[in-house]
Amino acid sequence: MPRRPSHQRSSKAALPPETRIYAIGDIHGRADLLQEVISRIDEDIQRRPIPFAGEVYVGDYIDRGADSKSVIDLLATRLVQNHAICLRGNHEALMEEFLYDNPAALDGWRQLGGLSTLASYGIIPARQQTAEDIQQALLSALPTTHQLFFRCLRNNVRCGDFLFVHAGIRPGVSLDAQDPSDLMWIRDEFLNSTKDHGLYVVHGHTPVPHADIRDNRANIDTGAWRSGVLTCVAIEGTEIMVL
Structure with a gap:
């Protein structure tokens, strides 16, 4: 039996007529769960x-879970065939910094689960390898389609009265003036705010036991890599409905 939509909730915000948006929370290397959601x-x-x-996929596709490479394979196909929009999460930003800007960023990325992503691309760092060695190994292992995928990532997207971001927004700051770092990293200032942001914000980044749908925002990060729930x-x- 196909799984039926559940937990219907309503928001004052609205999408344009004849439009439906599927928003998917943080995946973190769980290609198995992503395939189920796509189905x-x-x-x-x-x-x-x-x-x-x-x-709209809200970011954090990689790290922690075991199959980041397959997640990117699936999303790259979805991006081309279904015109999916993939947002940049803080984990993608860390990988991009290491890969393209600063090999020394490896330490910070490693602490947040980067080794599992490297392993999914067949890279197991050896003690004698430098950060530059590992950077070059990943650049060589990354398929062209994956490099193009990362270039297509966006920091936010708006449709009707809904704004999709990875982490949230800084309350009281217009969308045009938002710091991209806040869109990927913010927590308490946004999560604790009950104000009307002018747009209804759909986000991930901070794991919750189940979709947390409030008057001004919806958190759809249910810690898939650990909970098994994407x-x-x-x-x-x-209407906002958990599929």
Whole structure:
């Protein structure tokens, strides 16, 4: 039996008519869970056709879980074939900094689960290897499609009254003036705010036991790499629904 949508909630914010957005939380190397979610999305579209069905992945595709490479394979295909939008999470930002700007960033990335991503690309750092050696190994191992995928990542996307970001926004700051670092890293100042941000914010970054849908925001990071639950919400009109 196909899994049915559940936990319907409504928001004052609305998407444009004849539009449905599927938003998917932090994946962290769980390609198995991502494949299941993709199947549910495809089944839902087939069961409930709509003129425009979009997908937004809110970032943190890599690290911690065992199969980051396969996650990027799946998302790169989805990006091309389904015009999915993939946002940049703080973990992608750390990998990009190490890969393209600063090999010394390896230490910070390693502390947040980067070794599992390296392993998924067949790289097991040896004690005698320098950060530059590992950087070059990853550059060589990264398929061209994956390099293009990382170049396509966005910091935010807006549709109707909904704003999709990785971590959140700084309250009281206009969208145009937001610091990209806040969009990827912010926690308490955003999570503790009950103010109307002008747009309804859908985000991940801070794991919660189940989708946390509030008046001004929805957190869809359910700690997939550890919990085994990858959350996808279907947004249509004013309704937010856990798929």
